[in-house]
Amino acid sequence: MANVNGNGKYFEIKCKSNTNLRLNVAEGSIKPGAPVNVWPDHSGENQVWYEDPLTGTVRSRRTNLCLDVDNNGDLCMQPYQKSNHDQKWRYNRSKGVLENIMNPQKIIVAEGAGKVAGAKVIVQNYEGDAGQRWIIECKPPIYFRLLNENPDDGTFRILEVKGDKGKAGLKVIASRPTARITDSQLWFENHMGNLACKNNGKLTLDGSTDFQVTLREYNGELTKNFWAIIGNKIVNKDDHNEVLEASDVQMNRDGSNNINGLNNRDVPINNRDDILFISIYITCLSYNFLTRIYDND
Structure with a gap:
């Protein structure tokens, strides 16, 4: 992927014309309305961003606030x-620009062609100049286990790839936790916010095959190949009413059952808040420290 390094969820946005300058929330402000400028790298969280795939926004890691445009175009x-269409942004990897999803001719640029520290960041029409380009520098992935709680008895199962080889086409199952943690049990959110497996970071969850979730290299033309965490659910980016469900008994086309299978389920809009059968917790494994992470959005 052009101008994208690494594969973690969080990233810094560097000016291509001066790679020491980063997209920066001015003065580290955490308040709504805070201006955005470019500033030398100082390893602060006000220079760290992530894409929210379910809302089409780019957000600050520190505050979860979204990039937006004020009345002056800043x-x-x-x-x-x-x-608010002024909050809909994405990184166009082929052009190396931050473009508006609703109007791709509108892009984010730093005044002075991105060469001067403190320059404010504005919206302009795309012209293809080097001063309009950015480089995405991803942070290392943060790995975690995905636990599913049975609301009837409080037991847990973990999301796991059936096999340690990390090959495309392998089934994804919900199995009983084990004392030994393997790469096939560890997941991370990549730079797009799509869930991927540690044992092969190029492979993401895919529900294109009826009654079974497998691993597949991401294909943007498929409608069941992008799954993101929202609250305590794993949601299909292309259909927010469709979530992953851990099921004790999964029916196959031939009428047979797969015990501890993982299937996808359409959730009617009027039942979205009543989905106790989807109770996904995220457990983060960072070095040897085990803790719970909850979605702050």
Whole structure:
């Protein structure tokens, strides 16, 4: 992927014309309305960002506020607003620009061609100049186990690839936790926010095969190949009503059962808040320290 290094969820956004300068929330502000500029790298979280695939926004890791545009056309930070097209941004890897999803000719640029520290960041029309380009520098992945709680008895199962080889096509199952943690049990969110498996970071969850979830290299043309964590659910980016469900008994096309299989389920809109059968917790394994992480959004 052009101009993308690493594969973790969080990233820094560097000016291509001066790679020491980063997209930066001015003065480290955590308040809505804070302006955005470019500033030398100082390893602060106000220079760390992530893509939220379910809202189409780019957010600050420190505050979860979204990149937005004020009335003067300057970039600022604001809480998410569903109908606000000025918050819809993505990184176009082929062009190396931050473009508006609704109007790709509108892009994010730093004044002075991104060469001067402290320059404010504005929105302009795309012209293809080097001063309009950015480089995404991803942080290392953060690995975790995905636990599913049975609301009837409080027992847990973990999301696991059936096999340690990390090959495309392998089945993904919900199995009983074991004392030994393997790479096939560890997951991470990549730079797009898509869930991927540690034993092969190029492979993501795919529900294209009826009644079975497998691993597949991401294909943007498929509608069941991008799964993101929201709250305590794993949600299909292309259909937010579709979630992954850990099921004790999974029916195959031939009528047979797969014990501890993982299937996907359409959740009617009026039942979205009543899904106790989807109780996904995220357990982060960082070095030897085990803790719970909860979605802050």
